[in-house]
Amino acid sequence: MNRRTAAELNRRMLENLKANRTDLASREIKIPAESFQSLEQLARERVSLFINTPQPVAFAGELTAPNSYLTLDILDTPVLLTRDEGGALHAFINACAHRGAPVASGSGHARALVCPFHGWSFTTAGRLRGRPADACFDAATPDTDLHPLPVCARFGIVVVGLGPAITQTQVDNSLLEIAEDLDALGLANFRVLDRREYRVAANWKLVNDLSLESYHFAALHRDSVAQMLSPSAVFDTFERHSRWAFPLKSIEGLTEMPEEEWPESLQGSCTYTLYPGVMLLINALGAQMIRAEPGAHPGESVVSYIGMHDPQSDPQAARQAYEFGGDVFAQEDLPMAEACQRGIGASHRDLPLGRNEPLLQFWHQLWDKASN
Numbered sequence: 001m002n003r004r005t006a007a008e009l010n011r012r013m014l015e016n017l018k019a020n021r022t023d024l025a026s027r028e029i030k031i032p033a034e035s036f037q038s039l040e041q042l043a044r045e046r047v048s049l050f051i052n053t054p055q056p057v058a059f060a061g062e063l064t065a066p067n068s069y070l071t072l073d074i075l076d077t078p079v080l081l082t083r084d085e086g087g088a089l090h091a092f093i094n095a096c097a098h099r100g101a102p103v104a105s106g107s108g109h110a111r112a113l114v115c116p117f118h119g120w121s122f123t124t125a126g127r128l129r130g131r132p133a134d135a136c137f138d139a140a141t142p143d144t145d146l147h148p149l150p151v152c153a154r155f156g157i158v159v160v161g162l163g164p165a166i167t168q169t170q171v172d173n174s175l176l177e178i179a180e181d182l183d184a185l186g187l188a189n190f191r192v193l194d195r196r197e198y199r200v201a202a203n204w205k206l207v208n209d210l211s212l213e214s215y216h217f218a219a220l221h222r223d224s225v226a227q228m229l230s231p232s233a234v235f236d237t238f239e240r241h242s243r244w245a246f247p248l249k250s251i252e253g254l255t256e257m258p259e260e261e262w263p264e265s266l267q268g269s270c271t272y273t274l275y276p277g278v279m280l281l282i283n284a285l286g287a288q289m290i291r292a293e294p295g296a297h298p299g300e301s302v303v304s305y306i307g308m309h310d311p312q313s314d315p316q317a318a319r320q321a322y323e324f325g326g327d328v329f330a331q332e333d334l335p336m337a338e339a340c341q342r343g344i345g346a347s348h349r350d351l352p353l354g355r356n357e358p359l360l361q362f363w364h365q366l367w368d369k370a371s372n
């Protein structure tokens with residue numbers, strides 16, 4: 001984060017903390033219970049927010065070396081990310097041109113990706129490299145290569161387009177509105193710690209909601225997050241993306257200090273949310289990405305939690321921060337989202353989003369507009 005942004009956020013967070021308030025929306029709004037239960041709405045969301053929208057799916061630092069690869073399942077699409085021999089990034093549908101089997105699984109390094117079914121092999125640039133009994137088939141054409149998807153790595157974030165209508169330009173430009181902030185984070189140099197996946201019995205929006213308000217810190221995270229962080233948040237929106245920062249309790253120490261002597265870094269935690277709802281959690285040691293996708297029905301989602309560390313920070317300390325955040329998320333937040341899903345399903349009551357939950361309001365209105 002650049003010094004100017006950090007200083008401005010520190011000043012605004014401190015003002016909110018001193019006044020014991022958080023940034024507010026102008027009024028309460030209501031979300032229909034239907035939004036978390038309707039199969040039709042889920043189908044519309046899958047198309048408009050996921051299939052037809054460029055998706056931030058990984059950190060560029062998850063695959064950096066020539067001939068490295070990473071496989072992902074994005075909604076129902078098996079995706080293969082590679083760096084070719086020259087280090088250029090590619091994305092493909094992870095389906096062999098022979099009968100559709102995946103040509104790679106997990107992550108790793110390989111000069112050739114060999115399909116485990118009949119042994120066709122492909123280069124990391126997606127070209128057919130060889131196949132047993134080659135003479136039994138017509139000559140190779142682009143149709144015998146892997147099926148490419150538009151992809152880019154900008155600001156250290158890999159963005160992929162799944163739907164056939166998505167163009168390379170759309171993928172390249174999908175983070176432009178928030179470029180200045182993302183660029184200053186230096187994520188492109190960050191190194192990977194780990195990637196976890198959770199299957200969650202809650203709607204994908206309820207999972208995202210967990211990372212968009214600090215109202216729950218004092219109750220749900222009384223013994224964890226609330227020990228260190230204050231809920232006096234500040235938020236900003238950048239067209240379809242958002243930034244949300246809340247201070248360490250220790251920021252109060254700045255009250256006694258002239259502003260010129262304040263530390264240059266952000267005295268708190270910052271969450272960027274990238275359209276259509278991918279969380280980028282930034283702290284002093286590194287960054288985490290939380291990506292929640294719809295599952296097969298409205299009460300189901302698949303959640304990835306990826307940790308990176310700043311090369312200038314101690315990797316051990318960064319790993320501890322990643323694991324602490326992941327444990328709080330898995331043990332306190334996700335079970336609450338699952339309980340809420342059951343409660344909404346039983347009561348069918350519309351949900352109030354308070355004035356103190358402005359980012360929830362912003363995102364639900366955006367999701368609603370895109371899918372209705």
Ligand code: FES
Pocket residue numbers: 096097098099100101115116117118119120
């Ligand atoms: S499906 Fe890959 S070689 Fe047959």
Ligand SMILES: [Fe+2]
Pocket residue numbers: 210211216221333
């Ligand atoms: Fe939480």
